[in-house]
Amino acid sequence: MVAKDPRLTVPDEWFKKKTDDGDQAEAVVRPSLSYWKDAWRRLRKNKLAMSGLVFLILLTFMAIFGPILSPYEVTATDLRSQNLAPSAAHWFGTDEMGRDVFTRTWYGARISLFVGVMAALIDFFIGIIYGGVSGYKGGRTDSIMMRVIEILYGLPHLLVVILLMVVMGPSLTTIIVALTITGWVGMARIVRGQVLQIKNYEFVTASKSFGAQTPRIIRKNLLPNTMGPIIVQMTLTVPSAIFAEAFLSFLGLGIQAPHASWGVMANDALPVILSGDWWRLFFPAFFISITMFAFNVLGDGMQDALDPKLRG
Amino acid sequence: MPLYILKRFIMMIVTILIIATLTFVLMRAIPGSPFDEERTSNPTIQANLEKFYKLDQPMPIQYLNYLKSIVTFDYGPSIKKPNESVNTLLSRGFPISFELGIATMIVAVLSGIVLGTFAALRHNGIIDYGAMTFAVIGISIPNFVLATLLIQQVAVNWGWLPPATWSSPKHMILPVIALATGPTAIIARLTRASMLEVLTQDYIKMARAKGLTPFRIVARHALRNALMPVVTIMGTMLAGILTGTFVIEKIFAIPGMGKYFVESINNRDYPVIMGSTVFYSAFLVFMLFVVDILYGFLDPRIKLHKKEGEV
Amino acid sequence: MTGHQLAASTSFAEAPATIGGQAGRSTATDENSTSSSRADKEIILSVQNLEVSFKTFGGEVQAIRGVTFDLYKGETLAVVGESGCGKSVTANTIMGLIPQPPGRIRNGQVLFKEKDLTKLSKRALRDIQGVDISMIFQDPMTALNPTLKIGEQLMEGVRTHHKVSKAEARRKAVEMLDLVGISNPEERLGQYPHQFSGGMRQRIVIAIALICEPELLIADEPTTALDVTIQAQILELFAEIQRKTGVAIILITHDLGVVAKIADRIAVMYAGKIIEIGNKREIFYDPQHPYTQGLLNSVPRLDLQEEELQPIDGTPPDLFAPPEGCPFAARCPFAMEVCERVYPASTQLTEQHTVDCWLQDARAKAVFS
Numbered sequence: 006m007v008a009k010d011p012r013l014t015v016p017d018e019w020f021k022k023k024t025d026d027g028d029q030a031e032a033v034v035r036p037s038l039s040y041w042k043d044a045w046r047r048l049r050k051n052k053l054a055m056s057g058l059v060f061l062i063l064l065t066f067m068a069i070f071g072p073i074l075s076p077y078e079v080t081a082t083d084l085r086s087q088n089l090a091p092s093a094a095h096w097f098g099t100d101e102m103g104r105d106v107f108t109r110t111w112y113g114a115r116i117s118l119f120v121g122v123m124a125a126l127i128d129f130f131i132g133i134i135y136g137g138v139s140g141y142k143g144g145r146t147d148s149i150m151m152r153v154i155e156i157l158y159g160l161p162h163l164l165v166v167i168l169l170m171v172v173m174g175p176s177l178t179t180i181i182v183a184l185t186i187t188g189w190v191g192m193a194r195i196v197r198g199q200v201l202q203i204k205n206y207e208f209v210t211a212s213k214s215f216g217a218q219t220p221r222i223i224r225k226n227l228l229p230n231t232m233g234p235i236i237v238q239m240t241l242t243v244p245s246a247i248f249a250e251a252f253l254s255f256l257g258l259g260i261q262a263p264h265a266s267w268g269v270m271a272n273d274a275l276p277v278i279l280s281g282d283w284w285r286l287f288f289p290a291f292f293i294s295i296t297m298f299a300f301n302v303l304g305d306g307m308q309d310a311l312d313p314k315l316r317g
Numbered sequence: 318m319p320l321y322i323l324k325r326f327i328m329m330i331v332t333i334l335i336i337a338t339l340t341f342v343l344m345r346a347i348p349g350s351p352f353d354e355e356r357t358s359n360p361t362i363q364a365n366l367e368k369f370y371k372l373d374q375p376m377p378i379q380y381l382n383y384l385k386s387i388v389t390f391d392y393g394p395s396i397k398k399p400n401e402s403v404n405t406l407l408s409r410g411f412p413i414s415f416e417l418g419i420a421t422m423i424v425a426v427l428s429g430i431v432l433g434t435f436a437a438l439r440h441n442g443i444i445d446y447g448a449m450t451f452a453v454i455g456i457s458i459p460n461f462v463l464a465t466l467l468i469q470q471v472a473v474n475w476g477w478l479p480p481a482t483w484s485s486p487k488h489m490i491l492p493v494i495a496l497a498t499g500p501t502a503i504i505a506r507l508t509r510a511s512m513l514e515v516l517t518q519d520y521i522k523m524a525r526a527k528g529l530t531p532f533r534i535v536a537r538h539a540l541r542n543a544l545m546p547v548v549t550i551m552g553t554m555l556a557g558i559l560t561g562t563f564v565i566e567k568i569f570a571i572p573g574m575g576k577y578f579v580e581s582i583n584n585r586d587y588p589v590i591m592g593s594t595v596f597y598s599a600f601l602v603f604m605l606f607v608v609d610i611l612y613g614f615l616d617p618r619i620k621l622h623k624k625e626g627e628v
Numbered sequence: 629m630t631g632h633q634l635a636a637s638t639s640f641a642e643a644p645a646t647i648g649g650q651a652g653r654s655t656a657t658d659e660n661s662t663s664s665s666r667a668d669k670e671i672i673l674s675v676q677n678l679e680v681s682f683k684t685f686g687g688e689v690q691a692i693r694g695v696t697f698d699l700y701k702g703e704t705l706a707v708v709g710e711s712g713c714g715k716s717v718t719a720n721t722i723m724g725l726i727p728q729p730p731g732r733i734r735n736g737q738v739l740f741k742e743k744d745l746t747k748l749s750k751r752a753l754r755d756i757q758g759v760d761i762s763m764i765f766q767d768p769m770t771a772l773n774p775t776l777k778i779g780e781q782l783m784e785g786v787r788t789h790h791k792v793s794k795a796e797a798r799r800k801a802v803e804m805l806d807l808v809g810i811s812n813p814e815e816r817l818g819q820y821p822h823q824f825s826g827g828m829r830q831r832i833v834i835a836i837a838l839i840c841e842p843e844l845l846i847a848d849e850p851t852t853a854l855d856v857t858i859q860a861q862i863l864e865l866f867a868e869i870q871r872k873t874g875v876a877i878i879l880i881t882h883d884l885g886v887v888a889k890i891a892d893r894i895a896v897m898y899a900g901k902i903i904e905i906g907n908k909r910e911i912f913y914d915p916q917h918p919y920t921q922g923l924l925n926s927v928p929r930l931d932l933q934e935e936e937l938q939p940i941d942g943t944p945p946d947l948f949a950p951p952e953g954c955p956f957a958a959r960c961p962f963a964m965e966v967c968e969r970v971y972p973a974s975t976q977l978t979e980q981h982t983v984d985c986w987l988q989d990a991r992a993k994a995v996f997s
Contacts, residue, residue, distance in 0.1 A: 019966035020991040158553075159332045161601045163560035164594055165339070171582050171590060172343045248459050255461050256564055256579055271461065275568065278469050286469075290462040298457035305453065519770040526723055527785045527836070528757030537784075541775050617820040618774055 044233075047310040054306020057299035064296060068118055071111025079112045080104065080263040088277070091284050098284040100273060102263070109265035110288050116266040117247045117296060120180055124246035125239045127185040132192025133235070139193070140200030151197075157190045166249065170258045180259055184246050195238050233311035240304035244297040251293050267293045321613055329606040333387075336598040340591050341383055345376065383591075387599070392592030397584045403592035410574035411596070413483055414562045417573060420493045421558050422551075425500035430547065432501070433508025437543075438535065440513060448505055455502030460561050464495035464568045481570040492569045496561050500554050504547055512543040541615065548612050552605035559597065672843055672876055673699040673722070678736035678746075680714075680721050683729060687948045691717040693900035694736070699844070704870065704877040706891035707902075708884065708923070710944060714900040715880045719846045721746070722878070723763045724753045740844070759789045762837035766849040768829035772821035778832050779817030785839050804835040807872070808865060827858035831865065838869065848880045863889050884927045888912065893980065896920045899944050899955035901971075906981030916975075916983040919956045954986065962987055964995060 048054055072079060077095075083103035091098045097106035139150040166183040173179040253259035254268025261269070267289040274285035374382070386392055392403035436448035471491060472480030479488050515521065516539060524538045563575030574593060581589035678695045681688050692714040699705055707715045720726050722738050724745055738745040740761065745753065765771040773781060782804060783797040792800070798817070805813035808831040821829055830850065837845055847866070851859040867890050870877060881887060887894055887908070894911040896904045896919065904917040915921045922940040942959035945951050954960070957967035967986050975988040986992055 015966055015970055017991055019969060020964055020986075020989070020995050022964060022995060155328065156332050156335060159328070159602050159605050160336060161556040161560065161598050162553075163557070164597055164601075165336075167560075167582065168340060168343055168590075168594055171585075172346055244457065251459055252461065252564060256567065258579075258582065271465070275465065278465055278473075283469075286465055290459075290465065294458045294462055297459070298454065301453050301457050519765050519767060520773040522725060523763070523765055523771050523833070523836070524773070525725055526757055526763040527788070528754040528759060529784065529788055530754065533784070533788070538773050538776070542773070616775060618822045 044307075044310040048306055051306040051309065053302045054310075057301075057303040057306070060295065060299045061303065064114055064292075064299075065118060067111050068114035071114070072108055075105060075108040075111070077105035077108045079108055079265050082263070088282055088285075090282075097288045098282075100270075100285055101277065104263070104265075106270070106284060106288055109270060110267075110292060112265040113267040113270060113289060114292065114296070116177065116260060117250060117293070120177070120184070120250040121243035121246045121300070123181050124184045124188055125242040127181070128189040128192045128242055129235070129239055131185070131189035133196050135189065136193035136196025136198075137200055140197035143201075147197075154190055154193060157187065158194075160187060162187050163249070163252070166253065167256075167258060170253060175253075175259055175261055177260065180250050180253060184249055188242065188246070192235070192238055192242070195234055199234055234308075237304055237308045237311060240300060240307055244300040244304075247293065247297055247300075322610060325606055325609045329602050332602045333595075333599050336602070337384065337387055337595050338380075340594050340598075341380055344587050344591055345379075386592075387595055390596075392596070393588045395581075395586055395589050397581070397586040397589075403588050406577045406589060407574065407593065407596055410572065410577050413571060414559065414566065414573035414575055417483070417489070417492060417496065417562050417565065417571065418555065418559050420489060421496040421500065421561075422555060424493055424497040425504055425554070425558070426547075426551070428497075429501045429504025430508050430544065432505040434512055434535070434540065434543070436505065436509040437512035437516065445509075449509070452502040452505045455498045456506075458498070460495055460499055461564045461568060463498055464492070464565055467491045467495055468568070483569070483571040483573070492565050492571060495568075496558060496565050499561075500558060503550070503554065507547055507550065508543060511546045512539060515539050515543040518542075545612065545615055548608060548615060552601070552608040555604050556601045559601065669700040669702070671698045672701050672741065673878075674737075674739040675699075675718070675722065676737040676739065678718070678721060678738065679734040680717055680726060680731060681734055682731050689947045690950055691900055691947060692721070693950060695897075695900070695902055696736075697895055697902060697905060699876055699878060701843070702870065702874045702876055703892040704866075704879055704890055706879045706881060706887040706894045707897055708881055708887055708894060709897035710882060712944060712947075713897045715882075715897050716848055718897070719763070719848045719878065719880050723761060723846055724748075724757060725763070755789070758785050758837075758842070759840045760842055761844045761846065762840070762842040764830075764833055764837050764845065764847040764850045767853040768826055768833050769853065771833050772829055774821055777818055777820055778824075782817070782832070782836050782839060785836060789840055800839060801835075804839050805832070807838070807869070808832070808835045810835070826854055827861060830854060830858075830862055834862075834865065834869070838873065838875070841873065842875060844876045844878070846878045846880070849882070850879070851886055852881070852883065859886070860889075866890055884924065896923065899950060900947060901955065901984065903956065903985070904981075904983040906978070906983075910978065910981040914981075916977065916981070916988070917956075917985045918960045918962050918987070920983075922959075954984070962996065964992065 081104065083099070086095070086099050086103045087101055089095055089099040089103075091106075095105050095107060097110055099105055100109070135150065135154075139147045139154075165187055169183040169186065170179055173182070250259055250266065251268030251271070254266045255272045257272065259268055260266040270289035271286060271293070274282070274289070278286050390404070392407070394402045395406065398406075432448045432452070436445040439445050468480045468491065471477050478491050479485075480491070482488055483492075521534060521538055524534045529538075562571075562573055563579055565571070566573040566575035567579065574597075577589065578593050578597075580586075581593065675695055675697050678692055679690070680692045681690045695714070695718055697705070707718065709715050717726070721733065722740075722745065726733065733746050736746070740756065743756075745756065748756070772778065779798070779801060782801040783794070786792055786797045786800050787794070801817060802813040805816060810816055810828060810831055816824075821832075824832065834850075850866075851862050854862060863886060866877065866879075869875065877890075879886070879891060891908050893905065893907050895902045896911065896917065898919050904911065904915065904920045906914075911920060912924065915924055919940070926939050940959055945955045945958065951957065951968065953966070953968040953970055954963075954972055957963040960967065964986060972984050972986045972988070974982050974984050976982050977988075987996075
């Protein structure tokens with residue numbers, strides 16, 4: 006053969022049967038991480054999503070302790086200190102009634118986070134039951150349940166919410182009820198889609214053949230597999246609920262002054278933006294936007310992290 | 318196809334009926350009469366008023382009258398503005414809101430699609446990151462916040478554009494930007510995601526294997542398929558935009574329907590609330606219907622494949 | 629048993645083994661198209677030491693690691709192997725369809741008519757894609773654009789490359805549909821893909837691939853997604869088309885049944901390398917590489933009823949970190965120490981039959997005697 010042939014340089018003693026201990030050829034076993042650990046590892050690499058998460062943790066902390074730390078009451082008016090610019094005494098300034106904007110901002114954070122989280126949780130429970138049953142039962146039940154969803158989907162969201170606010174009177178409960186009455190539909194659709202996809206997987210068939218009961222199949226096999234997209238959906242529900250609350254309050258249909266919500270504060274600030282009292286609008290506007298931003302980037306990051314299609 | 322249209326049409330009628338009934342029930346569920354606040358009026362006058370507004374008749378009759386008024390597009394007189402009917406308010410306010418809504422929709426759809434497509438074609442490039450950063454910010458800033466910021470900066474501080482009203486195309490720019498940014502961002506994200514997905518499809522690979530130019534592959538093969546999800550959300554997006562007009566009209570002092578609607582809610586002017594809710598809902602549901610039909614034309618499969626049980 | 633494997637059986641190779649392959653470029657047409665005299669034919673495609681890798685989240689996957697083969701005019705070369713062995717990547721690289729990044733052609737050439745396709749500009753490549761080389765994809769359900777009429781999908785290739793009139797393109801499209809056996813072609817042009825069955829769609833895909841009369845057709849698992857009865861029809865269609873047009877075919881498949889039916893030569897791929905290549909008879913009746921033997925033993929055969937099916941144990945190596953030696957060593961029943969350390973050189977057994985295996989070394993005979 007040719008001179009360069011590697012076979013000629015190979016020592017003869019290598020020509021013997023492979024011994025079992027010589028397993029250097031065994032493929033390097035890459036650590037196989039569990040689904041959640043793997044997702045978390047990838048989420049942690051996403052700097053934007055992580056800073057969103059950190060911001061939300063800080064915001065939650067301030068929402069809980071901010072109003073307590075402040076010497077001012079949320080609704081306490083002080084006619085001697087109206088429309089003060091931010092200072093050492095009033096870090097975020099005061100409004101036209103002399104209320105402390107700093108205190109009100111964190112109080113507004115409470116409202117926003119509460120509305121957002123409650124809406125997401127209620128959507129989650131209704132959606133998972135409705136969508137789970139619809140997808141799992143299939144057939145006629147599914148058909149009818151999906152028709153109902155299709156009709157609900159066609160309802161103009163905010164109009165229904167506004168209508169309910171008119172009837173039930175503006176309050177926090179009303180806002181949450183109104184938001185969830187239309188909001189669960191999206192969640193139910195996602196859950197149903199997930200369930201349909203996974204329903205026919207072999208392991209479900211397997212547990213069925215072992216005589217497992219339907220609820221057990223749903224709990225043990227289906228739920229863990231459908232959680233990814235559902236968690237993402239929940240994360241993305243929060244900012245839209247926060248927006249809806251602020252929107253309604255801004256229109257005067259939500260939380261009412263003197264109570265504080267970011268929407269109320271922005272609405273109150275509207276007449277004075279031309280006068281240069283920038284802090285009145287800036288703080289509520291900034292916090293609504295940055296909070297929604299944080300939830301959105303976190304949701305996006307989780308979507309990327311949980312999507313098995315992207316797994317290398 | 319006719320069967321598909323018929324089905325969608327029935328769906329539309331059912332939805333409108335549900336909304337109408339819901340509105341009726343909710344409005345009647347409110348304790349007390351709209352005239353309760355009018356302390357000056359004596360019982361006779363109140364009774365006469367209720368008679369005039371047909372509130373004295375039994376519920377089923379009221380309901381039927383109400384349904385009739387919806388079909389005939391005659392929503393009756395306003396309670397708080399005795400000289401005006403709901404129809405006159407609608408005919409005065411709705412065209413302006415419609416203008417604002419349609420202008421916003423056009424801006425959002427066009428710029429969203431362009432942005433999303435380029436982001437997908439330059440996947441992980443600078444355009445992609447730029448567009449997606451814009452998109453996530455655009456989604457996160459509420460339209461009323463953006464509107465006030467625009468007034469404060471662009472109109473007041475810089476004085477480039479008028480801060481309020483709806484009297485010339487120049488006046489429309491800020492409200493449309495404020496209202497269109499969110500939908501633009503949503504469409505851009507959706508277009509990008511859907512485009513990225515379409516670009517991995519076998520038929521795109523096949524088009525490349527045919528030696529077609531990149532332009533033709535995108536324009537002829539990818540775009541139409543990528544836009545289908547965008548079309549499906551256009552109906553609900555229009556709903557969001559139209560309700561968004563309420564708040565934008567308030568901020569920019571635009572004399573559209575939103576102004577009357579919010580006013581009517583604060584005044585408890587029931588005929589106006591009911592009339593405009595039903596009118597708006599019917600309009601939106603009709604737009605959803607139009608979108609469905611449009612989708613049917615875009616996707617040739619729908620003619621045959623939309624069978625019972627499929628969603 | 630060992631004796632059988634090690635003896636370089638020449639019962640099917642008429643010509644004596646020639647060392648150092650000669651790329652005979654004789655223009656003389658051979659009267660009988662038996663596989664044995666392919667060396668006299670013109671080489672239309674020559675892949676030299678091709679290496680392609682992909683960047684992924686987990687690192688760089690070395691999808692193909694030095695693939696070399698020639699393709700002669702008018703023949704059918706089957707590339708077989710397990711999924712993930714690099715056969716589709718080879719096809720896509722030849723076709724110029726590797727997205728870069730994440731893909732990267734690290735080394736090697738794809739010579740088509742003396743032009744290195746890996747060095748061509750995208751524009752120059754487009755003049756070859758679909759004109760000189762065409763490709764057929766695995767799943768006819770997804771290979772056709774659902775929103776375009778098949779007429780347009782057929783005609784756009786000719787319209788782009790040959791600048792013909794619409795009427796001319798239409799005439800050509802009808803002719804192609806006729807060739808692939810679709811009745812009422814005129815009427816069918818105005819229909820959408822969903823109005824056709826799977827087998828029909830694959831016929832349309834083939835018609836699209838052939839409309840510019842290419843010299844080379846790459847078929848990537850063209851029958852895998854089809855029903856068994858349809859598979860046979862499509863394979864017959866391939867044979868018929870080849871008879872009529874003289875197109876050379878590279879057939880990517882994992883189905884040895886398909887190979888047995890229409891291939892002239894067979895290349896067996898494993899872990900990004902061609903480990904054995906030869907004409908059909910040599911590979912089927914005289915396989916030299918233990919992997920090829922294992923592959924053949926894992927397929928049911930009607931003529932060898934007494935033998936049991938023997939699946940190959942284990943899984944292919946991780947191509948993130950491919951082994952230095954023979955990639956099959958870990959699964960090979962005849963593995964020696966040398967197999968794990970050094971990749972074997974090619975042994976030319978006959979004019980066309982080449983194998984990469986240490987068992988060909990004289991010193992190995994002593995071990996297994």
